[in-house]
Amino acid sequence: MARLMGQMMQMPLMISSLLTHAARHAGDTEIVSKRVEGDLHRYTYRDAELRARKLAQALARLGCEPGDRVATLAWNGYRHFEAYFGVSGSGLVLHTINPRLFPEQIAWIANDAADRVLCFDLTFLPLVEKLAPQLPSVQHYVVLTGRSHFPAQTSLPNLLCYEDLVDAEDGTYRWPEFDENTASSICYTSGTTGHPKGAVYSHRSTLLHTYGLVMPDAMGIGGADVILPVVPMFHVNAWGTPYAAPMVGAKLVFPGPHLDGKSLYELLEAEKVSFSAGVPTVWLGLINFAQAGKLKFSTLRRTVIGGSACPPAMMRTLESEFAVQVIHAWGMTEMSPLGTLSLLKAKHAALDATAQHRILEKQGKVIFGVDMAITDDEGAALPWDGQSSGNLVVRGPWVIQSYFGRTESPLVALEGRQWFPTGDVAAIDADAYMQITDRSKDVIKSGGEWISSIELENIAMAHPAVLEAAAIACSHPKWDERPLLVVVRKPGAELSREQMLGFFEGKIAKWQIPDDVAFVAEIPHTATGKIQKLKLREMFKGHRLPTA
């Protein structure tokens, strides 16, 4: 029997429509940027939309054709924002590269993506000059600045000036409509194991992700918000905030390269920012600066923290000392990136603060659109009882199906459907709140039992003398592995090994308490600001535990 089909318009979901919507309905709403050049730039959605169309014209004039990759090495700023729309909106593919990666990795990624144009901030001129001989596919280099800051000398052939390119166009361009499944942008995973892999997003996946993330139980962003994404636009599209802000017409504030506590604090206050998002490490700097100066936030009300587990102590500090609500979020490059966020249900209103905190500290509930499950090592589904922990798998319209240029499928089968294995180990409780215990490669296996490194770190971070802590597996002759806690003390604070270990007493089972503490001046971080466990394990490879 033939099905009756719906009779609604087939209007493709286009990234350009986010910006045309903002220009029309929030045309005078501002976009404020701290520039690499040092000053503050302000303009409106109406201006941004016109310039994005001129950029699309300029790229066509350079000979770019549908599907060509246009790469960026840039901080959060309005020109980068224009590229998000001018590139994707015209059918080209935006490739945001993380400039904090090793130069060899950047070259590898740019070659894998076969980037045709490379747009970069002035900051990265020396880096790009060094890389250029290794980038055969790049035909045009564009520096994101105006004539007055254009480099007088450079080894780059035919270096183009962004402002000249935009100024030369008349803006009569009309955004095209095409298949919503067309690639819009590409982001690479950091590649801690093997080479980085490209996740290719589409217009459709990006728009659905954007609808999902603005919802009240997700980021809950609206037109009355002022949004400052601290998370870089090269870290999974700043978690979708550059798309979400125009969708709801919210004011955007871009910090440029100025991510230290003082600069961020001043910008948050001056521009009346209400909402922000970033990894835990950036908040460490901001909190320290505010505490040292006994400062408060006068407008900041909510922030999304994710990318790695947010220490509960950080959530408490932001909430009780600064009246900032922390929304703990989990996701990954392969998920565009948002999967879960932690917000309370109505039935939790009656709980006391401690019980509420225990829920909010979890990674949270999925956004509608994403489905999750946990499996044992044989691939069988585990119950949602808050106790059983296993491999977390996901599916949904903004989860990848395959990697760029790879033929092998990363997916696994479960109950007759295809799922993406996240590589995270998690438990899900009866109320559907998911909690990550570890990345599968970071779990500490002691005598056949698993110890959660995240749980150990969360406890350590609550000690007033601890600035940062990381728990790693250290080999042990009897138990196979035992936890070693690596700690950075706060400046001037005193803390002994015994005091640190004593702090764990009564908070977890005795056998889970670390065997040893190593104090270091600094913990290594990845290009996205996460603790580099692999490097730490290498550093402490020869470490002899006192219990060994």
Ligand code: ADP
């Ligand atoms: P990479 O860290 O390799 O650059 P991603 O940014 O895609 O790549 O990282 C995704 C991973 O980060 C997740 O699989 C998970 O291990 C970790 N992660 C993200 N958010 C959280 C969180 N809130 N709690 C714990 N781990 C998290």
